[in-house]
Amino acid sequence: MLLPSVPVTRFTAVRLASLGTKVRAAEADIPYAGSASRATLVIVGADMSSTIGAEETFCVATQPLADVNGSASYLGWGWLSISVPNLIVILVMILLFVLAIVLPFPKDRQNR
């Protein structure tokens, strides 16, 4: 899924890569395209012929909420070890349970 094209300088793309953002270009000969880490922001270059610092047009892909294909992070306290995704699911379930008890249920129209 691509967002509308946004102007991004070559410097910005290099800086994103240095910050750990995965930068991928449509053309293979883009010097600053590469995968600096497992970050997920993808920048697809359109015109790579301009000089450094010139403003160019890129298509920036949306950043996924989570990398579900990667390895999960784990949290541990002594003997207890739990993955972050499992912890998130449990917390969401507890939140849903509490909301289901607290939130008022909409009344039937006939009984209003």
Next chain:
Amino acid sequence: MTTTRPDLAVEHDGSSSMWTSRVRRRWLSTLPPDKLLPDRQPAYVASWIYVFGVLTLAAFLVILLSGLVLSFVGPAWYHTASVGRFINSLHFWSVQLFFIFMVIHLWGKFWMAAWRGRRALTWMTGVVCFLASLGTAFTGYLVQTNFDSQWISFEAKDGLNAVGIGAFFNVANLGQMLLLHACLLPLVVGVVVVWHVLLVRRHGVVPPIDAVAATDPVQDVTETKAVS
């Protein structure tokens, strides 16, 4: 054409000794139509916590339908084609929602002691359904036909062999796991779910604890606190 034969008249008034007649009378006395398909529920049912049972059922239906599609078209399709990957993901994520809804349903029923009022069998069928669902989900992870399923099966086999059931429940046997996942276990879950729902219809939705304290603990409060 009408008939006046006395034996037919006896059959129609419900006193026939035929097994079909006896089953019908038993069914109607146990679960009359107004209990099987009620159009009113007690006032206490108007709470979000009572929604999670039917949400579990809805997720279960999505699992069955998406699984049916996957079984007909096969892994060569659902691993490569975009629609196949969508249906595969639909099957996976509906399972996640199924368990989330079922566990919240379980929490709600546990804290309202839903086994009260002769509902022990309803509670136990829920327990069996939960355990059978765990087995179905586990075999589902084993038949993904990818590296994840290989990893899970070879991690699981040591534990299962250690408790002595690896000889007849071999997680590295794809054919066995596939048949269990697509045939036997869904059938068990489906039958127990229908039984569970029929028991809920028969005994009614369990009332809150304070509502029971004010009434007969065995008698449903359906009539006394019905939404009017």
